[in-house]
């Protein structure tokens with residue numbers, strides 16, 4: 642069992658309400674310190690209201706409570722590598738193979754992730770088209786999900802501004818110039834009940850070890866727990882994140898790590914056993930089901946990122962060639978679905 646330790650916590654109230662520039666700068670710096678040291682941070686008072694979050698989890702449950710046939714009405718087409726539509730258990734696997742080693746991907750995929758998920762983005766994103774269940778199947782779902790997407794975008798814009806200021810950039814809009822809101826993706830995730838021993842023995846995984854590929858991820862989770870994050874400076878050691886009610890967990894993705902010349906860390910994480918024993922029942926220590934909602938923030942597909950000016954100088958030269966977001970996303974998505 643991973644050691645339990647809390648992530649850094651940042652209170653974002655001065656960004657969501659009228660804080661002074663100095664107050665905002667102080668919080669932006671706290672956020673950057675957390676992203677530099679851990680790559681993961683809890684954010685309180687982030688602007689997405691507790692009521693909206695309750696509704697988001699209620700809709701998520703309604704979606705997954707539908708029959709298999711109904712969920713399959715929104716199935717992701719097999720040949721597609723876009724994260725859109727319903728992905729039943731067994732199709733997707735979070736893997737961390739960055740050098741295109743197909744054999745390694747296949748080996749990791751022998752234990753598929755034991756979760757099902759529904760994915761969507763902006764309806765105006767013409768490169769990745771949404772696949773909604775028919776309105777008659779789940780009336781009101783698309784409407785709520787769309788509003789929720791744009792509400793998360795409001796919070797994201799503040800976070801992207803805070804990251805720019807915290808990195809010492811003069812231009813608060815620096816990241817927003819690359820992000821128009823249409824490149825993001827929401828995953829509604831349902832982790833089915835599973836016996837703890839099946840996870841402990843490696844027969845099943847809730848979500849395999851991976852880093853996220855985009856700029857940042859905002860994660861909302863229920864109170865079950867199970868998210869584990871690699872400990873700073875201790876490769877291979879994971880800490881278990883205890884959920885904080887109504888807070889979100891923000892983490893840095895690969896693109897932002899690259900952009901910041903490795904100053905901000907895209908940390909490995911996974912979903913395993915909940916830290917609290919009351920999450921188990923019976924002799925087989927059945928783990929209860931869990932719901933989570935990550936909001937993956939990404940730029941437009943034409944974005945090419947190169948070292949942010951404040952992250953390199955003559956003593957710390959840029960380590961990487963410019964990175965094309967479209968190419969990076971294609972490589973990472975195809976390993977997730979086991980495509981060529």
Ligand SMILES: O=C(O)CCC(=O)C(=O)O
Pocket residue numbers: 828830848853860862868910911912933934935
């Ligand atoms: O469900 C969680 O807590 C984590 C989800 C996650 O890491 C992901 O979807 O990339």
Ligand SMILES: [Fe+2]
Pocket residue numbers: 851852853910
């Ligand atoms: Fe993740």
